[in-house]
Amino acid sequence: MEALQQNFFNLPIYAQVFPYLLQGLWTTIWLSALVIPLGAAAGLVLALVLSQSRRRSLRWAAVAFIDFFRAFPPLVLLVFVYFGLPFLGWEIPKLGAVVLGFLLNNAAYFAEVFRAGLEAVAPGQMEAARSTGLTRLQALRHVVIPQAVKNVMPDLVSNSIEVVKLTTIASVVGLPELLRAARDAQSLVYNPSPVVLAALMYLALLWPLTRWMARLEHRRTTAR
Amino acid sequence: MSGDTSGLIFTFFNQEVAARYWLQILQGLGVTVGVGLAVVVTGVLLGLALAVLRALHIRLITWMVVGFADVMRSLPPLILLIVVYFGFPSIGLPLSAFATTWLALSLVLAAYAEESIWAGIVSLPVGQMEAARSTGLRWWQAMAWVVLPQALRRAVPPLTNRVISITKNTALGSVVALNEILNQAQAASSTSGNPTPLTLGALAYLLVFLPVVVLARWMERRWKGR
Numbered sequence: 001m002e003a004l005q006q007n008f009f010n011l012p013i014y015a016q017v018f019p020y021l022l023q024g025l026w027t028t029i030w031l032s033a034l035v036i037p038l039g040a041a042a043g044l045v046l047a048l049v050l051s052q053s054r055r056r057s058l059r060w061a062a063v064a065f066i067d068f069f070r071a072f073p074p075l076v077l078l079v080f081v082y083f084g085l086p087f088l089g090w091e092i093p094k095l096g097a098v099v100l101g102f103l104l105n106n107a108a109y110f111a112e113v114f115r116a117g118l119e120a121v122a123p124g125q126m127e128a129a130r131s132t133g134l135t136r137l138q139a140l141r142h143v144v145i146p147q148a149v150k151n152v153m154p155d156l157v158s159n160s161i162e163v164v165k166l167t168t169i170a171s172v173v174g175l176p177e178l179l180r181a182a183r184d185a186q187s188l189v190y191n192p193s194p195v196v197l198a199a200l201m202y203l204a205l206l207w208p209l210t211r212w213m214a215r216l217e218h219r220r221t222t223a224r
Numbered sequence: 225m226s227g228d229t230s231g232l233i234f235t236f237f238n239q240e241v242a243a244r245y246w247l248q249i250l251q252g253l254g255v256t257v258g259v260g261l262a263v264v265v266t267g268v269l270l271g272l273a274l275a276v277l278r279a280l281h282i283r284l285i286t287w288m289v290v291g292f293a294d295v296m297r298s299l300p301p302l303i304l305l306i307v308v309y310f311g312f313p314s315i316g317l318p319l320s321a322f323a324t325t326w327l328a329l330s331l332v333l334a335a336y337a338e339e340s341i342w343a344g345i346v347s348l349p350v351g352q353m354e355a356a357r358s359t360g361l362r363w364w365q366a367m368a369w370v371v372l373p374q375a376l377r378r379a380v381p382p383l384t385n386r387v388i389s390i391t392k393n394t395a396l397g398s399v400v401a402l403n404e405i406l407n408q409a410q411a412a413s414s415t416s417g418n419p420t421p422l423t424l425g426a427l428a429y430l431l432v433f434l435p436v437v438v439l440a441r442w443m444e445r446r447w448k449g450r
Binding site for chain 2: 003007008070073074079083087162167172179182183186191195199206207214
């Protein structure tokens with residue numbers, strides 16, 4: 001019991017490393033705020049291509065892209081981008097590698113979510129919108145997409161939570177987000193407490209979101 | 225341009241380097257598949273057990289199951305792996321890299337599996353259980369033969385995507401030095417000073433997971449019709 005307290009919940013160490021971890025938490029938050037909208041936007045574009053394009057080749061390309069990056073573990077992708085590209089003579093900064101890796105991976109996942117949302121919008125919606133004189137793009141933007149987004153709101157939240165959790169892999173290439181900060185602190189104080197503290201900070205950040213997601217999902221299943 | 229292309233191929237797919245390291249990558253592939261299968265079996269069974277326990281409607285148990293599922297779904301899996309791997313030895317519980325990856329990812333999968341199966345159970349009309357009980361079945365018999373078969377069928381589609389993303393997370397094991405594909409590829413790449421092993425590693429992942437992703441897409445389509 002004492003060993004547990006000493007190595008997991010060491011309060012003096014918590015106090016010592018907390019300001020440093022707070023900086024890491026801040027990095028985690030702005031990194032998430034950067035990569036989630038990017039991935040969602042790219043995913044929406046892919047889903048639109050998949051569900052709206054009249055060209056078969058384009059639709060196939062979108063499916064291939066999505067399946068390829070869904071089959072690829074995000075960490076492998078990040079390692080490939082970060083350690084592979086320099087061999088081409090492209091020195092890529094850590095943040096660039098992380099953003100690129102996340103963009104490719106998230107786009108595929110968000111595309112699947114938006115695709116389901118778009119498929120659930122009745123075709124009559126588009127036809128009715130067109131008949132009022134809206135162009136295809138206007139109809140998409142003002143009629144179809146808002147309904148699609150509403151359909152899959154819980155999945156969008158759940159995907160965004162996954163992305164926040166996934167930012168921990170940026171620690172592998174040394175981007176100083178919360179986990180990296182905790183591991184640096186761990187090696188300084190020779191004690192795993194900082195990593196446990198970081199885990200508690202992730203819980204504080206993500207538990208409310210997980211609860212919110214569960215409520216959204218519950219509402220959806222009971223509404224049907 | 226052709227010079228550039230052959231240079232590119234020479235760098236990223238150097239046959240000599242590939243010949244030297246492919247066996248190592250293949251061994252990594254074996255570890256990835258092994259730990260992946262172990263996680264799927266353990267995680268799904270544990271999730272099933274938790275969902276059944278929750279169906280007992282005993283308040284204390286419900287709270288514990290919900291608390292476990294919430295924590296495991298909120299924590300990044302990588303930090304869980306690191307806490308287990310670097311933290312447990314200091315409380316007298318050292319675990320190997322394989323055991324760490326297996327344990328951590330199984331717990332995460334169990335949380336998601338419990339939620340999906342539980343959602344399947346509550347989506348059934350209560351009458352199913354009542355009717356089964358009225359024929360003289362005991363609670364656990366009704367659960368096993370009437371409720372669960374229907375609940376599991378509803379839980380499969382949401383669960384397949386989770387299973388895929390969590391088995392892909394076996395790559396996180398490389399961080400605690402599990403000698404799976406990524407770790408082997410990175411080690412070989414830095415010894416040889418060439419990215420070819422990384423390319424081989426990427427191909428190995430596609431070999432394992434592309435069929436799974438395509439199969440899941442197909443299953444999702446088929447299941448929707450029911």
